[in-house]
Amino acid sequence: MTELVFYFFASTAIISALFILITKHVLHAALALVVILLSVAALYVFAQAEFVAVTQIMIYVGGIVVLIVFGVMLTNDISGRINMKSLNRLSGGLIALVLFTLLIYGVQYLPMGVSGQKGAIPMEVLGELLLTTYLLPFEIAAVLLLLALIAAAVIAGHNLRSEKI
């Protein structure tokens, strides 16, 4: 029974990904991205990583897809051309097929035994580990976010008033 739900979410992820490849309308692609991210979050719940699933929904769907939709909205001409065209589909498809077969061969050789530890990590243990064992990536991620914030604000470039001085 649980396998059926797993296959359902996996198939919605794959079908939405194929839809993104086929469609020419940018906003349809953004909505298909939402479907992909929600089904991948459901798959995370299957892997007993609920915190990562909720974090993915909050950050990806609630942040990044909103950013994408804003970007599409702000970079359109008044005539409303929101269609994408893609060149070099044949070579892109060939490279994707080669990578796909390589990945399938690679995944079979991963040393993943049946997990000796069932059950999810409780939240307080996760928070504690994040601040003790994984402190360095945590701080680096904080600095990276600060850098991204400053960089995005500078690159997007509002006119500074200091030119009139």
Added chain:
Amino acid sequence: MLNASNINFLAYHRGVNQEGQFFALFVIVVAAAEAAVGLAIILKVYKHFKTIDLDKIAEIKD
């Protein structure tokens, strides 16, 4: 972003070790930072070239 989320899903789950969960968290954070900076670049390019069609943006410096 698409392949970031897919690679996230495929490779970084806690199979045996607990580290995969934290790695997936940080991959999400990095993808968010990358998306923000990328969209800022796209907005700047649009303001300058008035189009985001890459075929029409041909010169590096005009």
